[in-house]
Amino acid sequence: MVDDRIYEVFREIGRDLYVGNMISSHGGNLSVRLGDRVIIKRRGAMLGCLKPHDLVETRLEKNDSGVALASTELLVHRAIYKQTPALAICHCHPRTAIAFSLSRDELVPVDNEASYLLKKVPVVTEEFASGTPQMANKVAAALENYKIIMLRGHGSFAIGQTLDEAFHWSSTLEESCQIELAAKMINEPFIEYRGMSDAYPTF
Amino acid sequence: MNGWNGKILAIDLTNQTYEICPLDMEIARLFIGGRGLGARLLWDMVGPDVDPLSPDNVLIFTNGPLTATGYQTSNRFSVSTKSPLTGTVLDANSGGFWGMQFKKAGYDALVVRGKSEKPVWIEIKNEEIIFHDASDLWGMRVFAVTEKLGQKKNKRNVLCIGPAGENLSRIAAIMNDRERALARGGPGAVMGSKNLKAIVVEGKNRTPIEDPDRFKFMLYETRKLLSASPLTSQALPEFGTVVLMNIINDIGALATRNHQQTQFEGAEAISGEELTEKYLVKNAACWACPIACTRISKTDKVEGEGPEFESTWAFGAQCGIDDFPAIIEANNLCNDLGMDTISAGSTIACAMELSEKGYMDSDLRFGRADQLASTLESMAFRQGIGSDLADGSLRLATKHGHPELSMSAKGLEFPAYDPRGMQGQGLLYATSNRGGCHMRGNMVGPEVLGLPKLIDRFQVQGKSSFVILHQNVSAAIDSLVVCKFTNLGVAEEYFARVLSAVTGVHYSTGELIKVGERVWNLERLYNLREGFTRKDDTLPPRLLNDAPADGPSKGWVVQLEPMLNEYYQGRGWDENGVPRPEKLAELDLADLVERN
Numbered sequence: 001m002v003d004d005r006i007y008e009v010f011r012e013i014g015r016d017l018y019v020g021n022m023i024s025s026h027g028g029n030l031s032v033r034l035g036d037r038v039i040i041k042r043r044g045a046m047l048g049c050l051k052p053h054d055l056v057e058t059r060l061e062k063n064d065s066g067v068a069l070a071s072t073e074l075l076v077h078r079a080i081y082k083q084t085p086a087l088a089i090c091h092c093h094p095r096t097a098i099a100f101s102l103s104r105d106e107l108v109p110v111d112n113e114a115s116y117l118l119k120k121v122p123v124v125t126e127e128f129a130s131g132t133p134q135m136a137n138k139v140a141a142a143l144e145n146y147k148i149i150m151l152r153g154h155g156s157f158a159i160g161q162t163l164d165e166a167f168h169w170s171s172t173l174e175e176s177c178q179i180e181l182a183a184k185m186i187n188e189p190f191i192e193y194r195g196m197s198d199a200y201p202t203f
Numbered sequence: 204m205n206g207w208n209g210k211i212l213a214i215d216l217t218n219q220t221y222e223i224c225p226l227d228m229e230i231a232r233l234f235i236g237g238r239g240l241g242a243r244l245l246w247d248m249v250g251p252d253v254d255p256l257s258p259d260n261v262l263i264f265t266n267g268p269l270t271a272t273g274y275q276t277s278n279r280f281s282v283s284t285k286s287p288l289t290g291t292v293l294d295a296n297s298g299g300f301w302g303m304q305f306k307k308a309g310y311d312a313l314v315v316r317g318k319s320e321k322p323v324w325i326e327i328k329n330e331e332i333i334f335h336d337a338s339d340l341w342g343m344r345v346f347a348v349t350e351k352l353g354q355k356k357n358k359r360n361v362l363c364i365g366p367a368g369e370n371l372s373r374i375a376a377i378m379n380d381r382e383r384a385l386a387r388g389g390p391g392a393v394m395g396s397k398n399l400k401a402i403v404v405e406g407k408n409r410t411p412i413e414d415p416d417r418f419k420f421m422l423y424e425t426r427k428l429l430s431a432s433p434l435t436s437q438a439l440p441e442f443g444t445v446v447l448m449n450i451i452n453d454i455g456a457l458a459t460r461n462h463q464q465t466q467f468e469g470a471e472a473i474s475g476e477e478l479t480e481k482y483l484v485k486n487a488a489c490w491a492c493p494i495a496c497t498r499i500s501k502t503d504k505v506e507g508e509g510p511e512f513e514s515t516w517a518f519g520a521q522c523g524i525d526d527f528p529a530i531i532e533a534n535n536l537c538n539d540l541g542m543d544t545i546s547a548g549s550t551i552a553c554a555m556e557l558s559e560k561g562y563m564d565s566d567l568r569f570g571r572a573d574q575l576a577s578t579l580e581s582m583a584f585r586q587g588i589g590s591d592l593a594d595g596s597l598r599l600a601t602k603h604g605h606p607e608l609s610m611s612a613k614g615l616e617f618p619a620y621d622p623r624g625m626q627g628q629g630l631l632y633a634t635s636n637r638g639g640c641h642m643r644g645n646m647v648g649p650e651v652l653g654l655p656k657l658i659d660r661f662q663v664q665g666k667s668s669f670v671i672l673h674q675n676v677s678a679a680i681d682s683l684v685v686c687k688f689t690n691l692g693v694a695e696e697y698f699a700r701v702l703s704a705v706t707g708v709h710y711s712t713g714e715l716i717k718v719g720e721r722v723w724n725l726e727r728l729y730n731l732r733e734g735f736t737r738k739d740d741t742l743p744p745r746l747l748n749d750a751p752a753d754g755p756s757k758g759w760v761v762q763l764e765p766m767l768n769e770y771y772q773g774r775g776w777d778e779n780g781v782p783r784p785e786k787l788a789e790l791d792l793a794d795l796v797e798r799n
Binding site for chain 1: 417424659662668671699700712770
């Protein structure tokens with residue numbers, strides 16, 4: 001039985017992802033790690049209006065009946081938990097960031113907030129970009145060094161100690177990409193205002 | 204590999220000899236330095252047959268690859284030994300200047316074993332090691348010894364014990380740079396048992412850095428982050444750690460009168476605001492630290508460093524005392540006597556409760572500020588009832604038939620946070636390898652300050668995951684070694700990057716935290732080898748059964764059992780708290796256990 005406090009956090013962040021245009025009606029997923037267990041969104045559930053029964057609890061290391069109900073992305077969530085110190089994962093489909101991921105191998109923010117918080121977001125490529133072991137391994141490996149990464153053409157995976165934190169990185173990335181898009185539309189020369197920003201790609 | 208010196212100085216006090224040994228670089232990669240390196244060396248050197256106060260125990264002083272590089276707070280160092288207070292593995296770390304100087308002397312670790320026939324002090328000037336007769340220093344207090352041996356801020360630094368260490372008080376600290384302390388668990392008594400009064404270091408070496416450009420970038424980013432955090436740029440510089448007094452009291456988690464209450468009516472009078480307004484002379488900083496949380500405070504009688512939050516609490520709320528000058532003077536006296544302020548204050552509080560309830564024949568009473576100084580003196584010199592108090596609250600309370608009145612875990616007195624108002628802190632205290640301690644994954648970050656994000660402090664389900672992660676991160680930071688306060692503004696990913704830049708060995712964030720997990724498990728194995736079991740991962744009955752009658756934590760006790768079960772599972776340990784073979788293999792510890 002999932003604690004009401006934990007459900008409440010899933011419900012609120014799931015709603016904010018949908019309202020914030022970070023997912024479609026049935027897209028994205030959230031999970032948290034509780035020791036050797038994982039609580040993850042039920043497959044097909046709508047993050048924007050989660051009910052208590054939409055949260056599924058399963059094992060981290062091996063299967064149990066929970067896997068029959070869990071999100072199709074359970075594999076990548078498990079891989080991330082096994083390879084990183086993450087206690088929470090936010091996977092969503094931020095539209096502008098996805099658009100930039102189609103043409104770039106890394107997203108280096110130009111705005112202050114994302115420069116401060118993220119420095120650089122690598123873009124990972126995988127032909128079968130959903131639910132496969134290959135994709136799970138690539139995403140998890142990238143998250144060993146970064147708190148948020150983009151899967152090209154698919155979406156972002158962010159990790160944190162809490163869902164709140166992982167959501168923070170996700171929304172910061174999308175906001176940053178929207179600012180860069182707006183700047184490109186203005187199409188005027190960029191005036192550098194940050195110190196040592198030329199080192200960001202090495203982060 | 205850069206960062207490490209690649210050398211260990213091993214001193215035998217019995218014969219007054221020394222040798223310089225190579226550091227095993229595979230051990231360095233796996234355990235880094237500081238607490239991790241100390242635990243790894245201690246595992247091989249001190250087994251369960253060794254009495255902590257015998258010549259066979261060792262003192263292992265360690266620094267880390269970041270020490271003395273100039274990275275923010277890269278001044279800290281660590282001591283590892285078997286604790287005479289708890290019998291557990293022990294490490295304690297300290298700031299100031301000595302650690303930086305010790306690294307510049309050219310060593311990653313200093314191992315001291317044996318026992319000198321007469322009092323001795325050691326002078327280390329790079330490869331020149333000199334043993335001096337310390338007969339004239341024996342009996343002297345810390346401030347006097349530090350001055351006499353020529354303490355000079357960035358040039359020559361003194362580490363010593365005071366009367367408490369000489370008299371084998373099990374809560375004696377090792378002091379450095381006059382007022383910094385390797386405090387917890389009684390390392391000062393181990394040094395006293397070896398007749399070692401002081402170690403003075405002078406060094407000339409610079410620590411080479413593998414990737415200076417990347418290092419410079421990390422320095423820049425860290426400075427930016429520490430400047431941006433209100434905690435590290437405003438709260439700590441302006442109020443010191445005592446800024447926590449009102450915050451912790453307001454949420455009903457300030458242990459009061461030996462944990463009989465969870466709020467103190469006199470908290471405002473001993474708050475950070477009060478300290479700054481009435482007693483602060485100026486703030487000060489350890490080497491290479493931009494935070495500058497150190498207080499230089501003054502009363503009519505004394506002027507000196509401190510007090511920290513925990514010391515203020517220990518002599519304040521825990522003893523029912525709101526007389527700030529008396530607290531500052533008690534803190535100052537503890538520094539001069541060389542004694543752990545947390546254990547000293549909490550042991551006095553325990554004696555006050557024992558006395559008030561008629562279990563102990565003394566006139567100690569809660570609220571009696573006038574009794575602090577004389578009691579501390581009697582403890583350091585083992586006079587009268589002070590002789591019993593000198594060995595900590597658990598031995599004291601047990602002697603008087605009421606061990607349950609010792610507010611400790613594994614015999615180490617708790618700090619200020621009453622875990623009935625912070626469930627995670629309760630689990631942390633119960634599982635901390637050196638006993639009841641907040642510096643082994645302090646949950647005040649996530650449960651109170653919202654770092655990195657606020658979690659429900661009364662939540663039980665899932666809380667163990669946070670405790671495990673914070674314990675691992677804490678062990679990693681202690682192995683670098685840097686100050687945990689940097690982690691208030693700088694996330695672990697920065698530490699991993701700066702470590703990689705300095706050493707040339709790539710550490711991902713996950714790999715750095717894995718080092719912390721490895722250290723934690725090795726410490727656990729050490730305690731298991733000493734005979735500790737699941738039954739020792741517990742708290743006093745008061746915290747498990749007696750809910751506060753009022754205040755914000757009203758009705759709550761620590762829900763330890765469900766959290767502990769979840770904790771063991773999350774750690775990959777069996778139901779008795781023993782690491783499973785697959786976990787040991789994952790952490791590269793399996794061979795170590797098999798060889799043992």
